[in-house]
Amino acid sequence: MNQIDNEDIRRKESTLPPEGVTLEALRNNCLSPDDVTIRKSELERQARIAEAQGYEQLARNFRRAAELVAVPGDVLLETYDRLRPGRSRYVDLLAMAQEFAARYDAPETSAYIREAAETYRARGLIRE
Amino acid sequence: MYRSKRFARRAERPVNLDTFVAEDHSLGLKAMNGPADPSPTLVMQAGRIIEMDGTPEEQFDTIDRYIATHSIDRTIAVEAMATSSLKLARMLVDINVPRQDLLKLLGGCTPAKLCEIVGHLNVVEMMMAMQKMRARRTPGNQAHVTNWRENPVLMAADAAEAALRGFDELETTCRVARMAPFNALALLVGSQTGRGGVLTQCAVEEALNLRLGLKGLTTYAETLSVYGTDEALRDGDDTPWSKGFLASAYASRGIKIRFTSGTGAETLMGYEHGRSMLYLEARCLLLAKGAGAQGVQNGAISCVALTGALPEGVRAILAENLIAASIGLEVASGNDAMSSHSDMRKTAKLMLQFLPGTDFITSGYSSMPRRDNMFGGGNFDAEDLDDWMVIQRDMRVNAGIHPVTENEVLMVRRRAGEAMRAVFESFGFPSITEHEIEAAVEAYASDDMPERDLVADIKAAEDFLAGPSTALDVARALLDGGFDDIAANILSMQRVRISGDYLQPAAVLDANFGVKSAFSDRNDYEGPGTGYRLSGEEWERLRRIPQEQSAARLVPTPRRASQEPWLTEKGSATTGRDNEVVLGVGPAFGESLDNTLCGLNHREVISAIAEGVASRGLQLRVVRIGDSADLGIIGTRAASISGSGIGIGLQSKGTTVIQRKGLAPLNNLELFSQAPLLSRDAYRQIGVNAACFARGEPPMPVPVRVDNMARLRLIVHAMLMHKREIAAIDPSRPLQALEISP
Numbered sequence: 028m029n030q031i032d033n034e035d036i037r038r039k040e041s042t043l044p045p046e047g048v049t050l051e052a053l054r055n056n057c058l059s060p061d062d063v064t065i066r067k068s069e070l071e072r073q074a075r076i077a078e079a080q081g082y083e084q085l086a087r088n089f090r091r092a093a094e095l096v097a098v099p100g101d102v103l104l105e106t107y108d109r110l111r112p113g114r115s116r117y118v119d120l121l122a123m124a125q126e127f128a129a130r131y132d133a134p135e136t137s138a139y140i141r142e143a144a145e146t147y148r149a150r151g152l153i154r155e
Numbered sequence: 156m157y158r159s160k161r162f163a164r165r166a167e168r169p170v171n172l173d174t175f176v177a178e179d180h181s182l183g184l185k186a187m188n189g190p191a192d193p194s195p196t197l198v199m200q201a202g203r204i205i206e207m208d209g210t211p212e213e214q215f216d217t218i219d220r221y222i223a224t225h226s227i228d229r230t231i232a233v234e235a236m237a238t239s240s241l242k243l244a245r246m247l248v249d250i251n252v253p254r255q256d257l258l259k260l261l262g263g264c265t266p267a268k269l270c271e272i273v274g275h276l277n278v279v280e281m282m283m284a285m286q287k288m289r290a291r292r293t294p295g296n297q298a299h300v301t302n303w304r305e306n307p308v309l310m311a312a313d314a315a316e317a318a319l320r321g322f323d324e325l326e327t328t329c330r331v332a333r334m335a336p337f338n339a340l341a342l343l344v345g346s347q348t349g350r351g352g353v354l355t356q357c358a359v360e361e362a363l364n365l366r367l368g369l370k371g372l373t374t375y376a377e378t379l380s381v382y383g384t385d386e387a388l389r390d391g392d393d394t395p396w397s398k399g400f401l402a403s404a405y406a407s408r409g410i411k412i413r414f415t416s417g418t419g420a421e422t423l424m425g426y427e428h429g430r431s432m433l434y435l436e437a438r439c440l441l442l443a444k445g446a447g448a449q450g451v452q453n454g455a456i457s458c459v460a461l462t463g464a465l466p467e468g469v470r471a472i473l474a475e476n477l478i479a480a481s482i483g484l485e486v487a488s489g490n491d492a493m494s495s496h497s498d499m500r501k502t503a504k505l506m507l508q509f510l511p512g513t514d515f516i517t518s519g520y521s522s523m524p525r526r527d528n529m530f531g532g533g534n535f536d537a538e539d540l541d542d543w544m545v546i547q548r549d550m551r552v553n554a555g556i557h558p559v560t561e562n563e564v565l566m567v568r569r570r571a572g573e574a575m576r577a578v579f580e581s582f583g584f585p586s587i588t589e590h591e592i593e594a595a596v597e598a599y600a601s602d603d604m605p606e607r608d609l610v611a612d613i614k615a616a617e618d619f620l621a622g623p624s625t626a627l628d629v630a631r632a633l634l635d636g637g638f639d640d641i642a643a644n645i646l647s648m649q650r651v652r653i654s655g656d657y658l659q660p661a662a663v664l665d666a667n668f669g670v671k672s673a674f675s676d677r678n679d680y681e682g683p684g685t686g687y688r689l690s691g692e693e694w695e696r697l698r699r700i701p702q703e704q705s706a707a708r709l710v711p712t713p714r715r716a717s718q719e720p721w722l723t724e725k726g727s728a729t730t731g732r733d734n735e736v737v738l739g740v741g742p743a744f745g746e747s748l749d750n751t752l753c754g755l756n757h758r759e760v761i762s763a764i765a766e767g768v769a770s771r772g773l774q775l776r777v778v779r780i781g782d783s784a785d786l787g788i789i790g791t792r793a794a795s796i797s798g799s800g801i802g803i804g805l806q807s808k809g810t811t812v813i814q815r816k817g818l819a820p821l822n823n824l825e826l827f828s829q830a831p832l833l834s835r836d837a838y839r840q841i842g843v844n845a846a847c848f849a850r851g852e853p854p855m856p857v858p859v860r861v862d863n864m865a866r867l868r869l870i871v872h873a874m875l876m877h878k879r880e881i882a883a884i885d886p887s888r889p890l891q892a893l894e895i896s897p
Contacts, residue, residue, distance in 0.1 A: 048650040050643055053631055060625045063371065063649035065409030073655050080674055081259060082483060082660065084225060088399070088447020089658070092406035100369055103404040104362050110397035112389050136403070142224070143396035150217050150385070152394055 037097040037131065040066050067096040087135065094133035110143055112152045120144035120153070170497035176464045180429050183422030186462055186471035188274050189431030195268035197236040202229055208267040216385045218438050221395035225445030228262035235263030244275035247284035247481065250682030254287050261481045266437035269481070273433075273474040278507060281473045285511035287680045288480040290450070290661035290673035292687045294512035296555025297487055298322040299519035300342060301529035302601035305334045307579075307612070308572050308587055309604050311345035312595040315571035316564050317522040318349025320540070321557035323663035324375065326519055328358040328529050331609075335359045337616040339372040343626065343645060344578060344633070348571040351644035352664030354411065354657070358530075361401060363620075368410040371626030371649050374657070375411035377452050377487070377518070381442050382416065383435030386426035399446035406447075409652035411662065413450040413485060414443035418468075418475055419458030432462055436475045444482050449660040451479050452518035454489025454508070457531065463494055463504070473507040480513070485661035485673065487518035493532050501534060502546075509546070509554045512687065514661040516554045524600045547697050553689045558700040568596045570641075577636025578629055584615040710875040713749040721745065721758060721896045728778040728892040731798040736768045736845045739780045739793030740893070742883035743807040748876055751809025752830040752869050755838075761895060763835045764803065767842020773799065773849055775842065777895060780804075781888035784880040786812050787820030792890060794818070799849035803841065808876040809833050813845050824848055827857065830873065831865035834858070 041061040052058050074089035095103060109115045109123065121144050128137035147153045165171065180189050198206035204223040205212045215223060235243075243260065246252040261269065276284060298317040302309050310327065317325055325346050327338045339357040346353040354374045357367050367373045379398055382388045388395070398414070405412045416439035418432035427435060436453065443451050455462040455472045462468040476488045488508040495501045508516050520543075521533020528536065535543065544558045572592035579587050585608055594604050626649055633642035647668045651657060657664060662672035669675075680686025689697065722745040731737065738761065745757045765775040778796065780789040790804025790812040800816040801824075809830035812823045825844060827833055833841075837857050844854035 045650050045653045048646060048653070050634065050639065050646060053627065053642070053646055054634060056631075058627055060369075060371070060627060063627065063652055065407070065652055065655045069654045070406065073658055076674065077659065081255070081262075083228065084444050084447045085449055085660065086447075087225075088403050089406060091400075091403035091447075095403055095407035098407070100365065100408075103407070104365065107361065107397060107401050107404060110394065110400050111392050112394055112397075136400075139396065139400070143394070146217060146220050146396070147394070150220075152217070152389075 036099055036102075038099055040064075040096065065096065067093045070096065091133070091136045091139060094127070094131060094136045097131050098133070110140070112147075113154050115147075115154055117144055117148045117153050120147065168497070170495065170500055172496040173500070174460070174464050178466060180431065183427035183429065183432070184465055185431040186418065186465040186468040187270065187431050187433035187474060189429070189434060191429040192270065192431050192434040193267045195236065195240070195265050195271055197227075197232055197265055197268075199229065199233060204229065204232070208265050217394060218383065218385060218388065218442055221445050222266070222438065222441045225399075226441040227265065228259075231259060231263035233263070235260050236265065236268060240268065240271040241275050243272045244280075247272070247276065247288065247477075248280045250287070253681055254678060257288065257481060258483050262483070266434060266441055269437045269478050270431075270434050270474075273477055276474075276477075278470050278473055281470075281477050282507060282511040285473070285477050285480060285508075285513065286686065287678070288477065289511070289513050289678055290480065290483070290485045291514050291663070291671060292676045292678045292680075293671060294553055294555055294687065295323040295515050295663055296321070296517055297324040297326060297515045297519055298522040299491065299528060299530050299533060300325050300327050300345075300522055301338075302523060302527040302604075303330055303529060304601040304604055304607075305330055305338065305609070305612075306595070306601055306604045306607060307337045307341040308575055308591045308595040309598055309601055310338060310341035311348070311571040311575045312568035312598070313523050314342045314345025314355075315349035315567045318346045318353040319557075319559055319563060319567045320522070321350075321555060322353065322520070322522070323555065324354045324356070324515065326356050326358060326377070330529050331613065332359060332363070333613045334616055335363055335367060336372070336620040337612060339367045340578070340619070340629065341575060343372050343648070344574050344629065344641065345571040347644035347648065348574055348641050349567050351647060351666050352668050354663060365405065365408070365410075366620065368405065369408055370620075370624070371652070373410070374648060374652070375413070376405055377413045377415055379412055379448070380415045381439045382424065383421050383438040383442075384426045384428060384430075387421045387424045390424055390426070395442050395446060398442075402446050402448055406655070406658055409655045409658070411658055412448065413452055413487060414439075414446070414448040415452050415456060416440065416443065417453045417456040417458055417462075417489065418471055419455050419461040423458055423461055433471045433474055437478055440475070440479050440482060440484065444484060448484065449658065449662070450485025450487065450514065452487035452489070452515075453479055454486075454518070455492075456489050456518065457492045459489060459492050459494045459534075469504050469507070472504070476508060476513060483660065483673075485514045487515035488513040490517040490534055491519035491521075491530065493534050505535070510550065510552060512553070520556070526602075527600050541700070541702070544697070544700050545702075548700055551689050551694065553687070553693060553697060557696055560701050565596055570638075572596060574633055574636070574638045574641050577638060578632045581632030581635060582615075582619065582624065582628075584619070585611040706875050709872055710748075710879065712747060719896065723894045723896070724779065724888070725892040725894050728796055728890045730796045731776050733798045734772070735774045735776045735798045736842070736849055737793040737797035737802045738764055738775055738777045738805060739789045739802055740777065740805045741784055741789055741807045741880045742779065742781050742885065743876075743880045744779065744805070747879050747883050748807040751807070751833065752873055752876065753809060753833060755809065755833070755835060757807070759835055760805065760809065760838050763838035764805075764842035764845075767839040767844075768846045770843055771846030771850060771852075773846040777893045779888070779891040779893050781891055782884055782886045784877065784884055785820075786810055787823070790814035790823060791818070791820045796890065801845050801849040803845050806830070806877070807880050808873055811838070811841055813841065813848060815848065825854065825857070827859070829859065829865060831869045832860045832862055834860065
C-alpha cells in the first residue's frame with residue numbers, strides 16, 4: 028500500500044436498505060455481499076449511541092471502524108501486521124498514518140497510527 | 156508407623172489430583188494483593204496523566220501509556236482516585252448506588268485502584284456487585300461446538316442442538332486449520348436450524364478469522380488476546396495499538412469482537428515481574444477498554460488451574476470478572492477450561508458466576524463430550540447438562556441453558572444434517588449420505604460417525620474459502636433445497652450486519668433477531684424487586700425439566716376395573732381367639748394404593764406376614780383401621796382386639812410396627828420405619844416375630860437391606876402415598892373385619 032497508484036481501491040458501499048434484504052431478493056439473485064455489509068453511516072451512528080451512553084472508548088473504536096469501511100480487507104490485514112512489534116520503521120508508520128488520512132479520509136485512524144509510531148519509537152518496538 | 160485408612164481414602168479423592176502450590180510472588184505465584192503490586196496513585200497535569208500507580212510518565216511502559224492515554228476517563232479520575240477504595244467497594248455492594256454512577260466513577264480508576272477496591276470484597280459481596288454491574292440484564296451463555304474428526308454433519312447437528320438449548324453464542328475451532336471454512340459453515344447452518352439469531356465464531360488465526368467473517372459465515376470473534384506486561388504482550392506478537400487496530404478492523408466489517416485475557420497468563424509466560432495475577436489482569440482489562448472493546452472473556456480462561464492452585468485464586472477469578480464488568484465491559488466469565496478433577500470444587504467455583512449472573516456464564520460450555528472438545532476439554536460438557544438444568548431449577552436462576560426433550564433434539568439434529576446435505580449438494584462438496592445424517596442424529600461422539608474423506612473435505616473447504624461464495628449463497632442453496640426457514644434465518648443474520656446493532660456491549664440476538672445489549676436490555680439491578688428476575692415464560696421453561704413428573708405419575712392410582720376385589724370388608728371387627736395375631740392395615744390398603752414403597756404388592760405383603768405367623772402355629776387375622784393413617788394408632792388398634800394381645804400395624808406404604816395390647820402407641824415392640832427397605836422376606840420375619848411375641852419366645856432379627864439413598868430416592872413417593880392414605884380415612888369405619896379372597 029506504499030506504492031502510489033491512481034486506481035481507487037476504496038470499497039464502495041451498497042445503498043440497499045436493510046428492508047431490501049428479503050428471501051425474494053435472494054431468490055431472484057438480486058443480493059450481493061456488499062448489500063449485507065455494515066455501512067459507514069451506521070458505524071458513525073453506533074459511535075454516537077455509545078458516546079451518549081458514556082462509552083467513550085467504544086465510540087472512538089466505532090469512529091475508527093467507520094473510517095475503515097472503505098479500506099480493502101487485505102490492506103486492513105497488512106496494516107495490522109505492520110503495527111505488530113518490530114515490523115515497521117518509525118518513518119514507515121508515519122507514512123502509513125499519512126496514507127490513511129490522505130487516501131481513506133481516516134483522520135482518527137491516522138492519529139492512532141501516529142501515536143503508535145511515537146510509542147514504538149520510545150519503547151523499542153520499531154524495526155531498526 | 157501408623158497410617159490412617161481415612162487419610163488414605165481421602166488421598167484418592169479427585170480433589171487431591173489437583174495441584175496446590177504455596178504463594179511465592181517472586182515466581183508470580185500470587186493471585187491478588189501482591190506485596191510487589193504498586194499502590195494506587197494518579198497525578199494529572201494540564202489534563203494529562205503524569206504519574207500512575209507510582210510510575211512517573213517517563214517510565215511508563217507501553218501498556219501504561221495506552222491506559223493513561225485511552226482508558227482512564229480523565230474528567231473523573233481525580234475525584235475517583237481521591238475517593239477511598241473502601242468507600243468505592245461499599246458502593247459496589249450498596250443497592251442504593253446505581254450501576255451507571257459506578258461506571259462513571261470507576262472509569263477514572265487506575266489498575267492498582269481497581270484491585271484495591273475489589274480487594275475489600277469477600278466473594279459474597281463480589282457476587283452482589285456482579286449482579287448489579289454486569290452489562291446485560293438477562294444473563295446468557297456460550298457453547299463450544301467441536302469434534303475431533305471435524306465431521307461437518309456432526310458439527311451442524313451439535314450446533315443445532317446447542318442453539319435449541321438456548322446458548323446465545325456458539326464457538327468452534329479446528330484441529331486441522333484448513334477445515335475452518337467447513338466448521339464455520341456447519342456452525343452457521345446448524346445454529347440457524349436450532350434457533351435463529353445465535354451468534355457464531357470460529358477461533359482461528361486473525362487473517363483467516365477475518366476472512367470467515369467477511370464471507371458472512373461468522374458474526375463474532377474473541378481471539379483478541381492481551382496480556383498485562385509488555386514482554387508477555389510482545390510474546391503474543393502484539394502491542395496495544397495493533398490489537399486496537401484489529402478491533403476496529405473487525406468492527407468495520409460488522410463483526411462483534413471481545414478481547415481475551417485472564418489471571419495467570421503472564422505468570423505462565425514467565426513475564427509477570429513479581430506482580431499479582433489480578434493486578435496484571437486489571438491492566439489487561441483497562442487495555443481492552445481503551446482499545447474500544449465492547450467486552451472480554453476473562454476469568455483465568457485456559458490458565459484457570461494455575462490461578463486456582465493458589466490461595467484465594469478462585470476469589471481472584473471472580474474479582475477479575477467483577478473488575479471487567481465494573482469498567483463497563485461485557486464479560487464472558489470463563490468456566491470453560493478444566494478447572495479441577497473434583498466435581499464439588501468445579502461446581503463451587505461455578506456458582507460464583509452462575510448465581511449472580513454474567514453476560515455469558517461460561518465462555519464456552521462444551522456441548523459435546525470431552526473427547527470431542529478441541530479447546531482442550533471442557534470444564535462442563537454434554538454429560539453435565541442435566542445437572543446444570545437441575546441447579547437452575549433448584550435456585551430459580553437463569554444460567555442460559557434450556558431444558559429440551561429428546562424428541563426435539565433428535566428432530567433438530569436431523570434437520571441440521573439434511574440442511575447440510577442440501578448445501579453440500581448445491582456447492583458440489585463431497586456428498587453427505589443418509590447414513591451419515593442418521594449417525595449424527597444419534598451420535599454420542601464423533602467416534603460414532605462414519606469416516607469421511609478428510610482430504611476431499613479439506614480440498615473442498617479450501618476452494619470454498621478461496622472462491623466467491625458467501626453466506627448468501629448458503630442461504631440460497633437452502634432455499635433451493637426447501638429449507639426456507641433456515642435460509643431466512645441465515646439471511647437475517649446477514650441483514651443485521653448492515654446496522655451493526657450487535658456491536659454494542661453484551662449484545663446477543665433473540666429468536667426474532669432483536670438485539671439485547673447493555674443498552675437495549677440494560678442491567679437495572681438496584682436491589683430486591685429490580686433487575687433480572689427469572690419469571691413468567693422463561694421460568695416456566697426452565698422449571699420444566701424433562702425429568703419432572705406429576706404426582707399422579709409418581710404414585711399411580713391402581714387400576715381396578717378389570718380385577719376382582721381381593722379385600723372385602725365384613726362389618727366391624729371384634730376381639731378374637733388366643734392363637735391369633737391381628738394385622739391392622741391402613742385406610743388405603745389394597746384400595747387406592749396397592750403396592751408398598753418398595754413396589755411389593757399388598758397381597759404379597761399379607762401373604763408373607765401370614766406365612767410367618769403360621770410358621771409358629773398361629774393364625775393371622777386382617778382388619779382395616781379405617782379412621783387413622785397413623786402407624787402408632789393402627790398398631791395399637793390391631794393389638795387391642797388381638798386375642799393374643801399382639802398386633803401388627805401396616806401402613807399402605809409398607810411401614811410396619813409390632814405392638815402389644817396395653818402399650819402406648821409410640822412405645823412398641825418393634826418398629827420397621829424404613830418401608831423402602833422391607834422385602835417380602837422381611838415381612839415374613841415380621842410375621843414370625845409377632846407370633847414369637849405372642850408365644851413368649853424371643854424374636855429373631857428382621858433382615859433389612861442397608862440403603863442410605865432410600866429416603867432420598869423415595870421421600871416424595873412416601874409423602875404422596877401417605878397423603879393418599881390420609882385421603883382414604885373414613886371416621887365411620889374405625890375397625891373393619893377383612894376377608895381376603897384366595
